[in-house]
Amino acid sequence: MSAATGAATSISADAVSPVLEMKGLSVCYSGLVPAVAGVDFKVNPGEVVGVIGESGSGKSTLAHAVLGLLPKSANVTGERFVLDGHDMLTAGRDDYAALRGPAAAMVFQNPMTAFSPLHTLGRQLTDLLWRDRHQSAAEKRERIIAVLSQVGLPDPASKLDAYPFQFSGGMLQRVAIAAALLMRPSLLIADEPTTALDVTMEAQILHLMRELRKTSGVAILMISHHLGVIAEICDRVAVMYAGRVVEEGTVREIFANPRHPYTRALFACEPALIESGVSRLPVILGEVPRPGGCGCSFAGRCSLVEERCHCDSPPWVGVADRAEPHFSRCHRSAP
Numbered sequence: 561m562s563a564a565t566g567a568a569t570s571i572s573a574d575a576v577s578p579v580l581e582m583k584g585l586s587v588c589y590s591g592l593v594p595a596v597a598g599v600d601f602k603v604n605p606g607e608v609v610g611v612i613g614e615s616g617s618g619k620s621t622l623a624h625a626v627l628g629l630l631p632k633s634a635n636v637t638g639e640r641f642v643l644d645g646h647d648m649l650t651a652g653r654d655d656y657a658a659l660r661g662p663a664a665a666m667v668f669q670n671p672m673t674a675f676s677p678l679h680t681l682g683r684q685l686t687d688l689l690w691r692d693r694h695q696s697a698a699e700k701r702e703r704i705i706a707v708l709s710q711v712g713l714p715d716p717a718s719k720l721d722a723y724p725f726q727f728s729g730g731m732l733q734r735v736a737i738a739a740a741l742l743m744r745p746s747l748l749i750a751d752e753p754t755t756a757l758d759v760t761m762e763a764q765i766l767h768l769m770r771e772l773r774k775t776s777g778v779a780i781l782m783i784s785h786h787l788g789v790i791a792e793i794c795d796r797v798a799v800m801y802a803g804r805v806v807e808e809g810t811v812r813e814i815f816a817n818p819r820h821p822y823t824r825a826l827f828a829c830e831p832a833l834i835e836s837g838v839s840r841l842p843v844i845l846g847e848v849p850r851p852g853g854c855g856c857s858f859a860g861r862c863s864l865v866e867e868r869c870h871c872d873s874p875p876w877v878g879v880a881d882r883a884e885p886h887f888s889r890c891h892r893s894a895p
């Protein structure tokens with residue numbers, strides 16, 4: 561549990577309470593059409609959970625809702641939304657600001673835009689510790705050096721006077737991860753953290769995240785289009801489509817036995833999972849519909865569509881006879 565002491569209402573939490581819990585969470589940017597529509601989702605302490613889905617499915621909206629990074633006009637509603645023991649449904653802007661860092665911190669896609677080009681890394685990292693007024697400048701410096709060393713930056717003390725442009729993309733992403741960890745968050749949200757990196761750097765960052773998970777015990781929410789990234793570091797994965805979670809389970813289970821037609825179609829488009837000799841990559845025809853409406857949101861693109869898919873919302877059901885947890889939102893998965 562972090563030391564966050566925002567004014568958001570505290571909800572009693574113990575070691576086994578989820579770090580993040582959402583029940584029926586919806587986000588509307590404007591009007592009545594939700595970008596995230598009734599999502600149930602949780603991340604347990606020390607767990608690494610992936611969120612995958614096409615562009616526009618609501619992955620980033622979900623992450624931004626956790627950190628209070630949505631525009632002021634956005635409306636967040638739900639039955640339950642708890643972050644690190646704090647009720648986020650009643651939280652105001654100041655509460656979010658107090659919890660950003662100690663409760664949850666984020667690593668963004670492009671490390672080159674995560675830092676100001678005008679100031680040294682030492683200054684920018686020190687600024688993040690503004691809450692810790694009880695610590696001297698020397699103590700903060702030691703803390704920064706320790707976290708830079710934790711993310712594998714060689715000779716970290718010498719890097720404090722360097723500017724962002726003096727680093728490679730991979731090194732700067734390590735510094736961005738260090739910046740997030742500096743505030744000792746309970747939850748680290750990584751939104752496509754390797755997309756802007758080459759494959760060597762990507763492998764290094766994924767290795768680092770696996771190590772961090774072992775050494776720091778931080779829970780990680782990993783958002784990615786890249787199924788290989790999810791398969792490599794996550795325990796559990798949620799598949800999003802048109803603002804809803806349509807399938808969820810352990811990574812081993814979902815990759816071995818995808819049940820939802822959308823998940824199957826998504827896997828069929830992944831180059832690494834396609835057998836050699838295929839001359840054209842498969843695509844999912846059609847477009848992601850706007851969330852809301854009746855019936856299954858994937859019905860218009862589904863090769864297995866039935867009459868009832870257009871009018872009845874599919875139930876969220878456990879896939880039977882599996883050794884590990886596995887849920888799907890599809891009429892065909894229902895017993």
Ligand SMILES: Nc1ncnc2c1ncn2[C@@H]1O[C@H](COP(=O)(O)OP(=O)(O)OP(=O)(O)O)[C@@H](O)[C@H]1O
Nearest residue numbers: 589590595613614615616617618619620621622631
């Ligand atoms: N600031 C905003 N104002 C209005 N609508 C938005 C805003 N940000 C996102 N949206 C809409 O919300 C929906 C979900 O977008 P979101 O960025 O969360 O999806 P995503 O799955 O993260 O996509 P990507 O993988 O491309 O980042 C989309 O229809 C998008 O156009």
